[in-house]
Amino acid sequence: MTCPRIAVDAMGGDYAPDEIVAGAIRAQAELAAEIILVGDPEPIQRYLDEHESGIKLKIVPAADVVEMHEEPLIALRRKPNASINVAMTLVKKGEADAVVSAGHSGAAMAAALLRLGKLPGIDRPAIGAMFPTLLPSKSVLILDVGANVDCKPRYLEQFALMGSIYSQFVLGVEEPKVGLLNIGEEDCKGNDLALQAHSLLRDNPRISFLGNAEGRDVMSGQFDVVVCDGFVGNVLLKFAESLGGVLVQILREELPKGWRGRLGTALLRPNLRNIKQRIDHAEHGGGLLLGVDGICIISHGSAQAPSIFNAIRLAQEAVEHQVSQRIQACYQASSVVGEGD
Structure with a gap:
């Protein structure tokens, strides 16, 4: 082309x-x-x-x-x-x-x-953003991260399907694993939106649904796509961006302290550059409006x-x-x- x-x-x-x-x-x-x-x-x-x-x-x-x-x-x-x-x-x-x-x-x-x-x-477009995970060279797609503050269950189902298509054809994930952001792993946890969305995701044959994803699971690497409403997603996005910036700043301030720190920093410079690339939101460029x-x-x-x-x-x-x-x-x-x- x-x-x-x-x-x-x-x-x-x-x-x-x-x-x-x-x-x-x-x-x-x-x-x-x-x-x-x-x-x-x-x-x-x-x-x-x-x-x-x-x-x-x-x-x-x-x-x-x-x-x-x-x-x-x-x-x-x-x-x-x-x-x-x-x-x-x-x-x-x-x-x-x-x-x-x-x-x-x-x-x-x-x-x-x-x-x-x-x-x-x-029904509603969604903004998808890439987050780093514990697994090297693997990211997780979170959507929606701000386009829709209030959602219906079918919106989350559509987000999951759009995210799966993007993950499969752009990121090269053969069978994207989808999670629903929730306050617990159990099927019975969550508000009405989460409970109804869980049922739709579970019953959709086009979606490889693993179940609920707690906040600690988002960056674990077990999910390829995580769906949520835009209110929660935007809070999650801004927190992750600020946390990445805080970690980079702490490393810059603490590692060079003392002669051992300065020597170690010089030796570890390539590793530190890789760390920054993995957690810096600038490396992902922005969100795709799907x-x-x-x-x-x-x-x-x-x-x-x-x-x-x-x-x-x-x-x-x-x-x-x-x-x-x-x-x-x-x-x-x-x-x-x-x-x-």
Whole structure:
């Protein structure tokens, strides 16, 4: 297939446009993808000129940006030429294959729903995020991590199926094991949502359901996909991100203390770099919005160049593995969609 065309919201995020453009430059150099920068051409071009990389990137002008304090739907309607709107429109028109944004996450999701729409059979899209596990080279996909604060049981069932498809075809897991985040392992534990969702997941032949996953099980490596509502998932995501940052900071402060520490730190530098890569959320780039008719990666608002590069890489992989098409095909063949409130 031809190189995926990735539209990057150059104006979204705390460090836009400089860090966004820096990540895009690296992606254009290292990935088999065509990067399209969407935003105010003047600061984007100024950074490109200062960088002097020799890499040419296409710029699509967008006059406005949705600020973090704005209400998403109101801002999107008031600013039709906002960078996230323009980026989504490129996908809608077939001029791009995916969108990456580190801007207002609510605006990115709303723009995806308004411009791209939901896949047939999907009640609510979900944001999936990768977490590290105790097993080397293995991550677990958690969804939803913020798109849906309130959920019905069938939403969690759909999250599990979408997550399984992503895990199988993008991450290469032959038979993804699914867990339901809960307060206990026993089938009888949890609130009404958890109890009803447990029944749906257990009875769905398309889902390899292992049962409930307690908080301590999420990063154990026994699950490939863990589902929950967006309220719990977002709390879990923010806690995991902060914990990773705390661990890295503690290592930086404590290891170099004393001459033994300085010597040990020098000797262990490659190991410490590997530790940071395993627990640093920037290595995963962001979350994939599953369930919309297109590929959309929602990165962290504090994303810098390495995170943007990884978000673009994630978008490229999702396009190449036809994630949206596989989800749609699965639901077209499934009779379970829409059952079980």
